[in-house]
Amino acid sequence: MRKTLAGIMWAAVAATGAGAFAMLALARGEPVNAAWLLAAALCTYAVGYRFYSRFIAHRVFALDAARETPAERLEDGRDYVPTNRWIVFGHHFAAIAGPGPLVGPTLAAQFGFLPGALWIIVGVVLGGAVQDFVILAASVRRDGRSLGQMARDEIGPVGGVTALLAVLGIMVILIAVLGLVIVNALRASPWGTVTLALTIPIALFLGVYLRWLRPQRVLEATAIGVAMLIGALLAGRWVADQPALATLFTLSASGLAWSLMIYGLAASVLPVWLLLAPRDYLSAFVKIGVVVGLALGVLVVLPPLRMPALTPFIDGTGPVFAGRVFPFVFITIACGAISGFHALIASGTTPKLLAREPDARLIGYGGMLTESLVAVLALIAACALTPGVYFAINAPVTALGATAESAAAAIRGWGFVVTPAELSTLARQVGEHTLLSRTGGAPSLAVGMAYIFSRALGGVSDTAMALWYHFAIMFEALFLLTVLDAGTRVGRFMLQDILKYVWAPLGRVSWYPAVGIASALFVAMWGHFLYQGVTDPLGGINSLWPLFGISNQLLASVALCVGTTIIIKMGKARYAPVTLLPLVWLITVNMTAGWLKIFSPDPRLGFLAHARSVTDAVAAGHLPAGVASAAAAARIVFNDRLDAAVAAFFLVAVIVIVAESAREWVRTLRGRAVRRSTEVPFHPRAAAVGAD
Amino acid sequence: MRSRGRRMVAALRAGGSALRGVCAAVIGVPDYERYVAHLRRHHPDQAPQPRAEFAREQMRRRYDRPGSRCC
Numbered sequence: 001m002r003k004t005l006a007g008i009m010w011a012a013v014a015a016t017g018a019g020a021f022a023m024l025a026l027a028r029g030e031p032v033n034a035a036w037l038l039a040a041a042l043c044t045y046a047v048g049y050r051f052y053s054r055f056i057a058h059r060v061f062a063l064d065a066a067r068e069t070p071a072e073r074l075e076d077g078r079d080y081v082p083t084n085r086w087i088v089f090g091h092h093f094a095a096i097a098g099p100g101p102l103v104g105p106t107l108a109a110q111f112g113f114l115p116g117a118l119w120i121i122v123g124v125v126l127g128g129a130v131q132d133f134v135i136l137a138a139s140v141r142r143d144g145r146s147l148g149q150m151a152r153d154e155i156g157p158v159g160g161v162t163a164l165l166a167v168l169g170i171m172v173i174l175i176a177v178l179g180l181v182i183v184n185a186l187r188a189s190p191w192g193t194v195t196l197a198l199t200i201p202i203a204l205f206l207g208v209y210l211r212w213l214r215p216q217r218v219l220e221a222t223a224i225g226v227a228m229l230i231g232a233l234l235a236g237r238w239v240a241d242q243p244a245l246a247t248l249f250t251l252s253a254s255g256l257a258w259s260l261m262i263y264g265l266a267a268s269v270l271p272v273w274l275l276l277a278p279r280d281y282l283s284a285f286v287k288i289g290v291v292v293g294l295a296l297g298v299l300v301v302l303p304p305l306r307m308p309a310l311t312p313f314i315d316g317t318g319p320v321f322a323g324r325v326f327p328f329v330f331i332t333i334a335c336g337a338i339s340g341f342h343a344l345i346a347s348g349t350t351p352k353l354l355a356r357e358p359d360a361r362l363i364g365y366g367g368m369l370t371e372s373l374v375a376v377l378a379l380i381a382a383c384a385l386t387p388g389v390y391f392a393i394n395a396p397v398t399a400l401g402a403t404a405e406s407a408a409a410a411i412r413g414w415g416f417v418v419t420p421a422e423l424s425t426l427a428r429q430v431g432e433h434t435l436l437s438r439t440g441g442a443p444s445l446a447v448g449m450a451y452i453f454s455r456a457l458g459g460v461s462d463t464a465m466a467l468w469y470h471f472a473i474m475f476e477a478l479f480l481l482t483v484l485d486a487g488t489r490v491g492r493f494m495l496q497d498i499l500k501y502v503w504a505p506l507g508r509v510s511w512y513p514a515v516g517i518a519s520a521l522f523v524a525m526w527g528h529f530l531y532q533g534v535t536d537p538l539g540g541i542n543s544l545w546p547l548f549g550i551s552n553q554l555l556a557s558v559a560l561c562v563g564t565t566i567i568i569k570m571g572k573a574r575y576a577p578v579t580l581l582p583l584v585w586l587i588t589v590n591m592t593a594g595w596l597k598i599f600s601p602d603p604r605l606g607f608l609a610h611a612r613s614v615t616d617a618v619a620a621g622h623l624p625a626g627v628a629s630a631a632a633a634a635r636i637v638f639n640d641r642l643d644a645a646v647a648a649f650f651l652v653a654v655i656v657i658v659a660e661s662a663r664e665w666v667r668t669l670r671g672r673a674v675r676r677s678t679e680v681p682f683h684p685r686a687a688a689v690g691a692d
Numbered sequence: 693m694r695s696r697g698r699r700m701v702a703a704l705r706a707g708g709s710a711l712r713g714v715c716a717a718v719i720g721v722p723d724y725e726r727y728v729a730h731l732r733r734h735h736p737d738q739a740p741q742p743r744a745e746f747a748r749e750q751m752r753r754r755y756d757r758p759g760s761r762c763c
Binding site: 075076077078079081083087090091094095146215216218219222272273276277280281284285288348349486489490493509 | 712718722723724727728729734750753
């Protein structure tokens with residue numbers, strides 16, 4: 001009886017989800033309500049969690065509550081600590097959720113809401129959540145070993161080195177592109193700049209507070225910090241209202257880029273208690289608070305999606321970034337659907353905290369579903385804007401021109417309605433001079449969030465819109481800055497790990513010259529790409545975001561290769577398609593996108609074609625639009641070739657890791673290789689009940 | 693009546709401290725008490741690290757490898 005009831009209930013959930021998808025796909029002309037998108041997502045997640053993650057937990061891994069976890073076996077009160085699964089869930093979610101799932105879906109909205117929504121929802125259930133879950137379960141069975149170590153142990157040394165280089169590469173591109181997003185959000189915005197700049201002394205103050213004034217009172221300090229952030233928000237508005245001060249804090253894009261590099265260098269060299277840790281605590285709270293707030297806001301407002309299901313730009317002519325819907329929607333949205341970076345978290349702190357093996361299902365699979373929901377919310381916020389406003393904010397200046405009039409004309413040419421007055425009114429409402437060509441996704445998301453928050457809390461007044469807009473910008477920038485500073489520090493350690501083979505003392509992590517050299521080198525690496533993005537006449541996002549997507553999916557390929565190898569070595573080859581199918585899909589997407597980015601004859605899309613077009617233009621005696629001098633043109637050509645080389649490196653890395661893995665699979669299946677899986681043998685939990 | 697009030701205050705206090713514990717664990721604050729308790733139970737011969745040193749070292753370890761933060 002109960003079984004029948006449950007069956008009926010799950011059938012109803014599945015039917016609701018399918019119905020919601022039909023509404024989304026078939027609606028034409030009339031705006032669809034966001035409720036349908038939410039319903040489609042939540043029903044699919046529920047069915048995926050209940051059935052597919054259960055299948056993986058029971059059939060593929062046979063997760064066993066009676067088996068000791070590393071947290072129990074190796075408990076040391078420091079890293080290995082058995083922890084309540086909901087706390088680990090929160091911890092894991094706070095670690096995986098970053099700006100990625102906010103920015104990607106916003107950019108991909110140029111294709112309309114449907115392609116992004118389908119990829120986020122289907123991709124997470126069959127790909128992203130599977131990857132996180134499989135890697136977490138594998139790492140739990142291997143004393144919490146990292147992805148790199150597992151790649152070396154299971155696939156071989158070549159796989160291990162490739163994974164290491166891939167991680168370094170992804171860090172460089174990731175930090176550069178996130179830096180570019182910050183620059184575009186704060187460029188010529190004294191309010192935003194002052195607010196974000198003030199978060200740095202706030203973090204320093206909290207660091208000092210926690211060290212000397214009230215040691216260990218982390219929550220108290222964080223509460224003070226949150227109050228100070230609100231103060232910073234108001235201070236930013238005050239500065240923007242004082243003409244003299246406002247000019248002082250109106251920074252150019254390149255000025256902001258240099259400031260970020262200096263900040264990254266400082267964060268990498270300064271002790272962590274002073275800057276990184278307090279800032280991290282602060283941003284973890286703000287992050288969870290805003291995500292919950294955004295979910296509630298969307299639920300209360302349930303905005304109509306004013307972006308059409310599909311725009312004409314699925315043919316690759318879109319202004320936000322170049323390329324057709326296949327493969328570029330799958331590259332643009334990485335986080336939220338499948339993000340290789342999560343494999344580092346799932347094999348980092350999290351596996352050392354699990355109290356019971358089966359908790360991996362909630363934390364790995366469930367945690368990623370939650371991040372996917374964040375991506376859906378971001379997509380809703382972006383698509384709640386009218387398409388005209390969306391493209392005015394997200395298209396580069398080469399497509400729009402510099403004035404509201406030229407922008408409105410260009411957007412009308414694409415078939416969307418917007419008036420110059422609308423654009424300047426909106427800019428004034430949110431307290432900015434202009435919102436035109438603020439590429440990178442953060443500002444249009446902030447406008448969407450400001451709209452949703454102010455509607456949810458009654459009435460869209462100008463004051464409310466402006467405060468919410470800058471709150472959203474501050475929140476996103478805080479997010480981005482946290483990745484930038486912690487990432488620079490991690491990158492510095494990774495570089496030192498490599499440099500020690502050149503000269504041993506360079507590997508010493510507390511020797512100032514070595515620390516300084518490695519930090520400067522790493523900052524120079526991402527700084528180069530950031531600066532290139534800032535000065536790129538095509539807007540920078542167009543070249544850097546796809547590179548980031550490709551590198552993230554490369555890491556996901558590494559993770560899925562490791563997962564497949566482990567499943568095969570467990571003697572469960574018949575279940576290998578669980579990770580093999582998403583892997584095949586990712587390889588297809590990645591290879592196609594990488595190939596197009598390098599070799600496409602379209603100068604907007606292909607790096608080499610763009611380099612050629614600039615060279616030809618200079619040879620013909622005139623400079624392309626947006627290029628100031630012959631020297632600048634030469635730099636662009638150099639950067640195009642560098643980008644092509646980076647993309648080629650990522651593609652070669654995919655091929656190497658897949659080939660190495662496939663060789664290992666064949667050897668294992670043919671019985672030629674000993675199944676030398678590194679899984680820790682089963683050890684039952686000591687006298688399960690009552691024992692500590 | 694009075695004891696009931698006192699019980700409520702005690703319950704609120706316990707709830708508050710539990711909530712603090714959850715928040716601290718979620719954002720990844722090192723738990724010194726737990727470390728000392730573990731050492732007392734399993735390695736009574738070892739002297740625990742002083743609190744400040746423990747906190748500093750845990751923090752340092754958290755930021756020297758990928759795996760604590762994502763995009």
